[in-house]
Amino acid sequence: MAIMEENKSEYRLEMSGISKSFGIVSVLEDVNLRVKHGEIHALLGENGAGKSTLMKILSGAHQKDSGEVLLNGKEINPKNTHDGQVLGINVVYQELSLVNDLSVAENIYLHKLGANKFWMNWKKITQDAQELLDSLGFEIDASATVRNLSIVQKQVVEIAKAISEDTKVLVLDEPTTVFDPTDTQKLFDNLFKLKERGISIIYISHHLEEIFKIADTVTVLKDGVDTGSMPTSEIDTDGIIHLMIGRELKDLYPLRDVVVGDTAIFEVKNLTAKDTLVHDVSFCVKPGEVLGIAGLGGSGRTETAKLIFGAHRKKSGSIFLNGEKITTKSPVEAVEHEIGLVSENRKEEGVFLPLSIRKNISVTNFDSISSSLGFIKTDKEHDNVRGLMNKLNIKAPGSEVDVKNLSGGNQQKVALAKWLSIDSKVIIIDEPTRGVDVGAKVEIYNLINEVAKKGVGVIVISSDMPEIMGIADRILVMHEGTIYGELPKEKFSEENILRYSIGKALK
Amino acid sequence: MALTLKQQLSTPGGILKFLIKYNTIFIFLVLVIFSAVISDVFFTSVNLSNLLKQVSGIGIISVGMLIVILTGGIDLSVGSMVALLAVIFAIFVNLFALPLAILLTLVIGFGLGSVAGYLVAYQKMAPFIATLALMTVARGMGFIFSKGSPIRFETYGGLFMSNFANNSTLGVPNIAIVFFIIVIIATIMLKYNVFGRLVIAIGSNEEASRLSGIKVGKYKFLVYAISGTLAALAAIIVASRTNLGSPNMGLSWELDAIAAVVIGGASLSGGKGSVINTLMGVLILGLISNILNLLNVPSYPQQVVKGGIIIFAVLLQRFEKK
Numbered sequence: 132m133a134i135m136e137e138n139k140s141e142y143r144l145e146m147s148g149i150s151k152s153f154g155i156v157s158v159l160e161d162v163n164l165r166v167k168h169g170e171i172h173a174l175l176g177e178n179g180a181g182k183s184t185l186m187k188i189l190s191g192a193h194q195k196d197s198g199e200v201l202l203n204g205k206e207i208n209p210k211n212t213h214d215g216q217v218l219g220i221n222v223v224y225q226e227l228s229l230v231n232d233l234s235v236a237e238n239i240y241l242h243k244l245g246a247n248k249f250w251m252n253w254k255k256i257t258q259d260a261q262e263l264l265d266s267l268g269f270e271i272d273a274s275a276t277v278r279n280l281s282i283v284q285k286q287v288v289e290i291a292k293a294i295s296e297d298t299k300v301l302v303l304d305e306p307t308t309v310f311d312p313t314d315t316q317k318l319f320d321n322l323f324k325l326k327e328r329g330i331s332i333i334y335i336s337h338h339l340e341e342i343f344k345i346a347d348t349v350t351v352l353k354d355g356v357d358t359g360s361m362p363t364s365e366i367d368t369d370g371i372i373h374l375m376i377g378r379e380l381k382d383l384y385p386l387r388d389v390v391v392g393d394t395a396i397f398e399v400k401n402l403t404a405k406d407t408l409v410h411d412v413s414f415c416v417k418p419g420e421v422l423g424i425a426g427l428g429g430s431g432r433t434e435t436a437k438l439i440f441g442a443h444r445k446k447s448g449s450i451f452l453n454g455e456k457i458t459t460k461s462p463v464e465a466v467e468h469e470i471g472l473v474s475e476n477r478k479e480e481g482v483f484l485p486l487s488i489r490k491n492i493s494v495t496n497f498d499s500i501s502s503s504l505g506f507i508k509t510d511k512e513h514d515n516v517r518g519l520m521n522k523l524n525i526k527a528p529g530s531e532v533d534v535k536n537l538s539g540g541n542q543q544k545v546a547l548a549k550w551l552s553i554d555s556k557v558i559i560i561d562e563p564t565r566g567v568d569v570g571a572k573v574e575i576y577n578l579i580n581e582v583a584k585k586g587v588g589v590i591v592i593s594s595d596m597p598e599i600m601g602i603a604d605r606i607l608v609m610h611e612g613t614i615y616g617e618l619p620k621e622k623f624s625e626e627n628i629l630r631y632s633i634g635k636a637l638k
Numbered sequence: 639m640a641l642t643l644k645q646q647l648s649t650p651g652g653i654l655k656f657l658i659k660y661n662t663i664f665i666f667l668v669l670v671i672f673s674a675v676i677s678d679v680f681f682t683s684v685n686l687s688n689l690l691k692q693v694s695g696i697g698i699i700s701v702g703m704l705i706v707i708l709t710g711g712i713d714l715s716v717g718s719m720v721a722l723l724a725v726i727f728a729i730f731v732n733l734f735a736l737p738l739a740i741l742l743t744l745v746i747g748f749g750l751g752s753v754a755g756y757l758v759a760y761q762k763m764a765p766f767i768a769t770l771a772l773m774t775v776a777r778g779m780g781f782i783f784s785k786g787s788p789i790r791f792e793t794y795g796g797l798f799m800s801n802f803a804n805n806s807t808l809g810v811p812n813i814a815i816v817f818f819i820i821v822i823i824a825t826i827m828l829k830y831n832v833f834g835r836l837v838i839a840i841g842s843n844e845e846a847s848r849l850s851g852i853k854v855g856k857y858k859f860l861v862y863a864i865s866g867t868l869a870a871l872a873a874i875i876v877a878s879r880t881n882l883g884s885p886n887m888g889l890s891w892e893l894d895a896i897a898a899v900v901i902g903g904a905s906l907s908g909g910k911g912s913v914i915n916t917l918m919g920v921l922i923l924g925l926i927s928n929i930l931n932l933l934n935v936p937s938y939p940q941q942v943v944k945g946g947i948i949i950f951a952v953l954l955q956r957f958e959k960k
Binding site (some may be wrong): 440442462463465466467472474479480481482483484485486490493494495497501504505506507509549 | 832833835836838842845847848850851909910
């Protein structure tokens with residue numbers, strides 16, 4: 132048996148003494164990571180701790196400065212990701228890397244195209260891909276064009292791509308961010324199957340509850356140094372958080388002590404979309420209130436937010452701000468009515484990656500920092516930006532740093548700062564902490580709390596159930612494009628949210 | 639990290655990094671020194687003033703091109719627009735008082751640019767296609783209006799323009815002064831005005847701009863209208879220099895303008911680029927032609943050298959990214 136022969140060394144993968152720096156910035160210092168055969172090994176750490184760099188060295192995307200990588204006891208030195216794949220190291224990155232205009236099957240076998248033969252047997256490739264997808268338990272048509280898939284389906288294809296007969300080490304970087312709990316469970320079932328086949332899995336996630344469900348061993352990175360590995364059974368959430376941020380984290384969610392007003396600051400009635408599944412959505416937000424919107428992926432939460440904000444077209448329904456009827460035919464009109472939207476898709480819709488923090492924050496706020504002819508008052512702009520950077524604790528060497536160089540958490544704060552820069556009356560925050568590390572999460576929760584205290588109506592959309600129960604005063608649950616049920620604080624539970632999400636009544 | 643110039647230069651490989659970062663200026667200086675060494679005619683006032691006169695027209699449309707490219711668009715129509723507007727200006731100079739002729743030409747330039755702007759911003763047509771179509775239309779209209787042959791200036795207004803365009807003030811050619819004024823205005827608008835900020839924001843992420851409540855359509859419309867207006871200004875200048883408007887003017891100027899912008903380090907996908915670097919790009923292209931002319935190199939080898947320099951400049955910029 133091939134697997135038995137490989138079992139000469141105890142570990143499938145041994146990375147020892149790995150160091151790497153970019154210019155004068157040291158990213159990894161003497162890091163060790165040992166993964167056994169058929170083990171699910173969780174790699175944890177805050178954004179910027181060096182997880183992605185370590186994985187990129189493993190896959191061949193980056194070259195280490197020093198250290199040694201052994202695969203099945205033999206030293207390997209992949210020069211690029213193709214080398215890595217040939218060795219059986221496959222990585223599913225956080226950013227999707229599919230070719231939109233090719234079919235699902237073509238994407239799955241993309242790395243093999245042209246490898247051996249000049250002619251491809253498309254029929255067989257499509258059949259193979261379909262079998263692979265079916266075996267994963269997700270309903271995806273292998274001949275469909277990737278562009279037409281939902282983001283959840285795209286993520287599944289990305290994972291399918293990384294699983295092949297010769298996979299020895301599979302790295303998953305935040306694979307479940309777009310998944311709802313059912314999809315996540317399906318993924319876990321698949322991971323257990325792979326584990327039985329002897330594949331070693333390195334699993335990166337900010338969702339600690341996932342780690343306890345699936346991981347055998349945990350390694351925590353902090354500031355480019357590993358704080359050691361231990362069996363998952365010997366550590367708890369607090370212990371991991373302590374290792375990750377180096378301090379105790381008692382109150383993940385802030386105390387909600389805001390007095391919620393009586394009359395609605397913001398209300399939508401029978402909102403129905405022209406181009407999406409959203410229909411007959413009605414709700415209101417009171418000043419000082421944090422309203423949560425939960426639901427499965429594809430239930431219309433993001434679409435509802437974009438409909439309110441004027442980014443999608445409306446068919447019918449009305450919107451009221453402070454009791455007055457308003458129209459939001461475009462984002463321009465929504466912003467004029469002081470409604471803000473923090474998009475779930477931070478990099479593509481939320482921030483301007485190549486521009487500085489200053490230019491990002493000012494983009495909504497020119498009325499107050501420029502003269503009537505549009506000339507920018509530099510002092511005023513700097514004061515405003517500096518004030519917001521302090522208030523939001525945006526960690527950067529200065530306001531001129533490009534946003535692409537910031538960690539996910541700091542990028543998200545910049546996206547928020549844009550709307551705090553103008554005094555928004557209503558802020559819709561779609562997935563406030565997706566891809567954000569624990570420390571920054573707490574800061575963002577506190578910020579949401581503070582904003583609500585000032586009387587702003589805050590609407591938070593989230594797939595993270597502990598999060599939405601932790602910060603919202605009231606939760607609306609969406610199902611198939613409309614609001615299926617409303618949960619007051621005393622009825623908050625994961626089970627209740629899930630029941631409404633799948634269109635069932637509460638027990 | 640923000641390092642001071644001195645710190646930058648003192649780090650290992652600092653000088654190289656510095657040169658790569660300011661590669662456009664570096665190439666420009668190398669070319670100037672090279673030209674001065676190789677030809678003793680180069681540093682004469684006659685030659686330098688000729689050089690400036692030659693680049694002013696393309697320089698002005700390059701500024702417009704830069705603004706369009708900053709939004710992630712492109713304007714292929716400017717070369718043909720120069721031809722059409724030069725013909726129109728020659729006709730107007732012979733018909734109306736000079737100020738009216740200038741004003742009308744600029745307004746028509748704005749109008750033609752607006753057509754491109756409308757198609758791109760509100761009909762969502764790809765900039766390449768919309769301006770390609772306008773390029774053909776404008777060139778054709780130039781031939782129709784001029785009946786295929788150049789139209790000469792025949793009035794005192796025309797004479798005045800011709801004098802203005804061929805003379806200098808304090809040693810600097812008047813048309814170069816016009817070009818420099820445009821450069822200064824554009825620098826101020828892009829650096830210190832909301833207009834520039836939003837143009838760059840749109841180019842670096844159009845969807846994020848839309849979701850920030852920016853009137854994306856309005857600004858995309860405006861950049862093409864500005865590009866058209868600048869094409870009209872360039873047309874007035876080149877027509878005045880030669881005392882006539884010809885439908886053959888501005889041939890492939892759009893390509894030279896794009897080359898100047900790209901040599902200046904701008905990204906064709908938008909969001910990155912500066913007027914000063916575009917000015918350097920314009921001067922580099924002008925210098926290459928100038929020195930090759932002084933060395934009596936014929937025009938076909940000149941094209942080969944120009945292409946080579948463009949590739950070299952863009953390769954240098956890739957080093958900068960690394």
